[in-house]
Amino acid sequence: MRLxxxxxxxxxxxxxxxxxxxxxxxxxxxxxxxxxxxxxxxxTDKTVLELGAWKGRSTVVLSEVATYVxxxxxxxxxxxxxxxxxxxDYLANVRGLDNVAIVIAQFxxxxxxxxxxxxxxxxxxxxxxxxxxxxxxxxxEHTDGYGTVxxxxxxxxxxxxxxxxxxxxxxxxxxxxxxxxxxxx
Ligand SMILES: C[S@@+](CC[C@H](N)C(=O)[O-])C[C@H]1O[C@@H](n2cnc3c(N)ncnc32)[C@H](O)[C@@H]1O
Numbered sequence: 001m002r003l004x005x006x007x008x009x010x011x012x013x014x015x016x017x018x019x020x021x022x023x024x025x026x027x028x029x030x031x032x033x034x035x036x037x038x039x040x041x042x043x044t045d046k047t048v049l050e051l052g053a054w055k056g057r058s059t060v061v062l063s064e065v066a067t068y069v070x071x072x073x074x075x076x077x078x079x080x081x082x083x084x085x086x087x088x089d090y091l092a093n094v095r096g097l098d099n100v101a102i103v104i105a106q107f108x109x110x111x112x113x114x115x116x117x118x119x120x121x122x123x124x125x126x127x128x129x130x131x132x133x134x135x136x137x138x139x140x141e142h143t144d145g146y147g148t149v150x151x152x153x154x155x156x157x158x159x160x161x162x163x164x165x166x167x168x169x170x171x172x173x174x175x176x177x178x179x180x181x182x183x184x185x
Contacts, residue, residue, distance in 0.1 A: 027093040029057025030124075031152065036061045038175040042120050042148050043069075049114075049142060051107050051135050052124035054078065054086045056093035058152070062122065063097045070118070072103040072110060078126075107135055117144040123163075124152035132162025140166065146183050154179035 031039070039058065044065040053059045053073040062069045071094065075087040087104070094100050103110055107125060121139035125131060136149065143149055151163045155177040163179060164170070171179040 026060055027055045027057040027089065029054055031057050031061060032176050035152070035176045035178040038178055038180070039122065039150065040065045042150060042180065043122075046119035047116075049111075049118040049121045049139060050124070051111070051122065051139060052126075052152075053090060053094075055089040058122060058124060059090075059094050059100060060097070063094070063100045066099060066120075068099050068101070069097075070101045070103060070114075072105060072107055074106050075104055107138060111138045111142060114142050116142065118142055118147065119144060120148045120150065122150050122152070127153055127156050127159050129158040129162040129165075132159050133166045136163055136166035148183075149181045151179045151181075153177050 026036070036058075039061055043062045046066055048062050048066045048069045050059060050062060050069055050071045051073075053071045056071075059069060059071045062071075073086070073090070075085070075090060077084065077086070091102070094102060121143045123132065123135050123139055125135050132151070136151070139149055149167065151159060151171075153159045154163065154171070154174055160179075167181050169181070172182045173180045
Protein backbone atom coordinates (compact mmCIF):
# COMPACT_ATOMS: atom_id res chain seq x y z
CA MET A 1 0.00 0.00 0.00
CA ARG A 2 1.45 3.39 -0.96
CA LEU A 3 0.60 6.54 0.95
CA UNK A 4 2.85 8.90 -0.97
CA UNK A 5 1.55 11.71 -3.10
CA UNK A 6 4.43 13.01 -5.19
CA UNK A 7 4.68 16.30 -7.07
CA UNK A 8 7.05 16.36 -10.05
CA UNK A 9 7.62 19.98 -11.06
CA UNK A 10 4.26 21.55 -11.80
CA UNK A 11 2.60 18.23 -12.54
CA UNK A 12 1.24 15.61 -10.25
CA UNK A 13 2.99 12.29 -10.75
CA UNK A 14 0.60 9.36 -10.55
CA UNK A 15 0.96 6.90 -7.74
CA UNK A 16 -0.22 3.30 -7.83
CA UNK A 17 -2.82 3.68 -5.16
CA UNK A 18 -3.66 6.28 -2.56
CA UNK A 19 -5.59 5.84 0.63
CA UNK A 20 -7.94 8.68 1.53
CA UNK A 21 -10.31 8.71 4.47
CA UNK A 22 -12.45 5.58 4.62
CA UNK A 23 -11.67 4.71 1.01
CA UNK A 24 -9.45 1.70 0.38
CA UNK A 25 -7.46 1.96 -2.84
CA UNK A 26 -7.97 3.98 -5.99
CA UNK A 27 -6.63 3.31 -9.49
CA UNK A 28 -3.42 4.96 -10.65
CA UNK A 29 -4.03 8.56 -11.73
CA UNK A 30 -3.61 12.24 -11.00
CA UNK A 31 -6.55 13.19 -8.82
CA UNK A 32 -5.34 14.29 -5.37
CA UNK A 33 -7.24 13.29 -2.21
CA UNK A 34 -8.75 16.77 -1.70
CA UNK A 35 -9.77 16.92 -5.37
CA UNK A 36 -11.41 13.51 -5.00
CA UNK A 37 -13.33 14.76 -1.96
CA UNK A 38 -14.48 17.90 -3.81
CA UNK A 39 -15.47 15.87 -6.86
CA UNK A 40 -17.55 13.61 -4.64
CA UNK A 41 -19.23 16.62 -3.04
CA UNK A 42 -20.19 17.83 -6.53
CA UNK A 43 -21.25 14.41 -7.83
CA THR A 44 -23.36 13.15 -4.95
CA ASP A 45 -26.74 11.96 -6.26
CA LYS A 46 -25.98 13.59 -9.63
CA THR A 47 -25.67 12.41 -13.22
CA VAL A 48 -22.12 12.91 -14.49
CA LEU A 49 -20.39 13.17 -17.86
CA GLU A 50 -16.70 12.37 -17.47
CA LEU A 51 -14.41 13.44 -20.33
CA GLY A 52 -11.09 11.67 -19.75
CA ALA A 53 -10.81 8.60 -17.54
CA TRP A 54 -7.41 7.00 -18.25
CA LYS A 55 -7.24 4.09 -15.78
CA GLY A 56 -10.46 5.10 -14.04
CA ARG A 57 -9.25 6.90 -10.93
CA SER A 58 -11.78 9.74 -11.28
CA THR A 59 -14.39 7.29 -12.60
CA VAL A 60 -14.24 5.24 -9.41
CA VAL A 61 -14.36 8.38 -7.24
CA LEU A 62 -17.42 9.65 -9.14
CA SER A 63 -19.23 6.32 -9.20
CA GLU A 64 -19.02 5.97 -5.42
CA VAL A 65 -21.55 8.80 -4.99
CA ALA A 66 -23.15 9.63 -8.36
CA THR A 67 -26.48 8.37 -9.63
CA TYR A 68 -24.89 7.55 -12.96
CA VAL A 69 -21.58 8.26 -14.71
CA UNK A 70 -21.04 8.29 -18.47
CA UNK A 71 -17.29 7.86 -18.77
CA UNK A 72 -15.74 8.73 -22.14
CA UNK A 73 -12.15 8.07 -23.21
CA UNK A 74 -10.52 6.98 -26.49
CA UNK A 75 -7.83 5.00 -24.60
CA UNK A 76 -5.10 5.58 -27.17
CA UNK A 77 -2.31 6.61 -24.84
CA UNK A 78 -1.38 10.07 -23.54
CA UNK A 79 1.72 12.26 -23.89
CA UNK A 80 2.20 12.27 -20.09
CA UNK A 81 2.66 8.47 -20.07
CA UNK A 82 3.85 7.63 -23.56
CA UNK A 83 3.31 4.02 -24.57
CA UNK A 84 1.16 3.16 -21.55
CA UNK A 85 -2.09 1.55 -22.65
CA UNK A 86 -4.87 2.48 -20.23
CA UNK A 87 -7.71 0.27 -21.49
CA UNK A 88 -6.93 -3.06 -19.73
CA ASP A 89 -6.47 -1.37 -16.35
CA TYR A 90 -9.47 0.91 -16.93
CA LEU A 91 -11.73 -2.06 -17.69
CA ALA A 92 -10.42 -4.00 -14.72
CA ASN A 93 -11.14 -1.02 -12.48
CA VAL A 94 -14.59 0.04 -13.69
CA ARG A 95 -16.36 -2.81 -15.45
CA GLY A 96 -17.90 -4.03 -12.19
CA LEU A 97 -19.45 -0.64 -11.40
CA ASP A 98 -23.13 -0.85 -12.29
CA ASN A 99 -23.68 2.93 -12.39
CA VAL A 100 -20.94 3.55 -14.98
CA ALA A 101 -21.40 3.54 -18.76
CA ILE A 102 -18.08 2.77 -20.43
CA VAL A 103 -17.76 4.73 -23.68
CA ILE A 104 -14.59 4.15 -25.68
CA ALA A 105 -14.67 7.00 -28.18
CA GLN A 106 -13.28 10.32 -29.27
CA PHE A 107 -15.11 13.09 -27.34
CA UNK A 108 -16.08 15.09 -30.43
CA UNK A 109 -17.54 12.02 -32.17
CA UNK A 110 -19.76 10.81 -29.34
CA UNK A 111 -20.73 13.76 -27.12
CA UNK A 112 -22.78 15.57 -29.81
CA UNK A 113 -24.84 12.38 -30.14
CA UNK A 114 -25.94 12.45 -26.50
CA UNK A 115 -29.53 13.49 -26.07
CA UNK A 116 -29.39 14.33 -22.38
CA UNK A 117 -28.28 16.96 -19.90
CA UNK A 118 -25.93 16.02 -17.08
CA UNK A 119 -25.81 17.64 -13.64
CA UNK A 120 -22.00 17.60 -13.64
CA UNK A 121 -19.41 17.53 -16.42
CA UNK A 122 -15.87 16.67 -15.36
CA UNK A 123 -13.29 17.70 -17.96
CA UNK A 124 -9.92 15.96 -17.83
CA UNK A 125 -8.89 15.24 -21.43
CA UNK A 126 -6.02 16.76 -23.42
CA UNK A 127 -4.47 19.79 -21.77
CA UNK A 128 -3.66 22.08 -24.70
CA UNK A 129 -5.73 25.28 -24.78
CA UNK A 130 -7.75 24.46 -27.90
CA UNK A 131 -8.71 20.96 -26.71
CA UNK A 132 -9.79 22.27 -23.32
CA UNK A 133 -11.84 25.01 -25.00
CA UNK A 134 -13.53 22.56 -27.40
CA UNK A 135 -14.18 19.97 -24.69
CA UNK A 136 -15.72 22.61 -22.43
CA UNK A 137 -17.93 24.02 -25.19
CA UNK A 138 -19.15 20.50 -25.97
CA UNK A 139 -19.69 19.68 -22.31
CA UNK A 140 -21.73 22.83 -21.74
CA GLU A 141 -24.14 21.78 -24.49
CA HIS A 142 -24.92 18.78 -22.29
CA THR A 143 -24.87 20.31 -18.82
CA ASP A 144 -28.12 21.44 -17.32
CA GLY A 145 -28.29 25.19 -16.79
CA TYR A 146 -28.06 24.86 -13.01
CA GLY A 147 -25.36 22.23 -13.29
CA THR A 148 -21.63 22.23 -12.72
CA VAL A 149 -18.56 22.04 -14.95
CA UNK A 150 -15.29 21.07 -13.28
CA UNK A 151 -11.83 21.17 -14.88
CA UNK A 152 -8.86 19.19 -13.66
CA UNK A 153 -5.28 20.50 -14.01
CA UNK A 154 -6.32 24.14 -13.59
CA UNK A 155 -2.74 24.77 -12.43
CA UNK A 156 -1.67 24.47 -16.10
CA UNK A 157 -1.80 27.77 -17.99
CA UNK A 158 -3.14 26.12 -21.15
CA UNK A 159 -6.03 24.57 -19.22
CA UNK A 160 -6.88 27.88 -17.54
CA UNK A 161 -6.77 29.73 -20.89
CA UNK A 162 -9.00 27.20 -22.67
CA UNK A 163 -11.37 26.92 -19.71
CA UNK A 164 -11.74 30.66 -19.16
CA UNK A 165 -12.30 31.26 -22.88
CA UNK A 166 -15.13 28.71 -22.89
CA UNK A 167 -16.73 29.66 -19.58
CA UNK A 168 -16.38 33.47 -19.90
CA UNK A 169 -16.21 33.84 -16.14
CA UNK A 170 -13.95 32.94 -13.24
CA UNK A 171 -14.40 29.67 -11.40
CA UNK A 172 -16.58 29.72 -8.29
CA UNK A 173 -13.81 27.89 -6.49
CA UNK A 174 -10.52 26.12 -7.08
CA UNK A 175 -9.63 23.14 -4.91
CA UNK A 176 -6.02 22.09 -5.45
CA UNK A 177 -6.01 21.88 -9.29
CA UNK A 178 -9.77 21.35 -9.66
CA UNK A 179 -11.69 24.42 -10.90
CA UNK A 180 -15.43 24.45 -10.32
CA UNK A 181 -17.99 26.48 -12.31
CA UNK A 182 -21.49 26.28 -10.88
CA UNK A 183 -24.85 27.34 -12.30
CA UNK A 184 -25.73 29.93 -14.97
CA UNK A 185 -23.47 28.22 -17.48
C1 LIG B 1 -5.23 13.07 -17.75
S1 LIG B 1 -6.00 11.63 -18.37
C2 LIG B 1 -7.44 11.46 -17.38
C3 LIG B 1 -7.11 11.15 -15.95
C4 LIG B 1 -8.27 10.63 -15.13
N1 LIG B 1 -9.39 11.56 -15.10
C5 LIG B 1 -7.82 10.29 -13.73
O1 LIG B 1 -8.51 10.64 -12.76
O2 LIG B 1 -6.78 9.63 -13.59
C6 LIG B 1 -6.65 12.20 -19.91
C7 LIG B 1 -7.45 11.16 -20.68
O3 LIG B 1 -8.20 11.84 -21.68
C8 LIG B 1 -8.25 11.04 -22.84
N2 LIG B 1 -8.48 11.94 -23.98
C9 LIG B 1 -7.82 13.09 -24.27
N3 LIG B 1 -8.37 13.68 -25.33
C10 LIG B 1 -9.40 12.89 -25.73
C11 LIG B 1 -10.38 12.98 -26.78
N4 LIG B 1 -10.39 14.01 -27.65
N5 LIG B 1 -11.30 12.01 -26.87
C12 LIG B 1 -11.30 10.96 -26.02
N6 LIG B 1 -10.40 10.82 -25.00
C13 LIG B 1 -9.48 11.78 -24.86
C14 LIG B 1 -6.91 10.33 -22.90
O4 LIG B 1 -7.03 9.13 -23.63
C15 LIG B 1 -6.59 10.13 -21.41
O5 LIG B 1 -6.90 8.84 -20.97
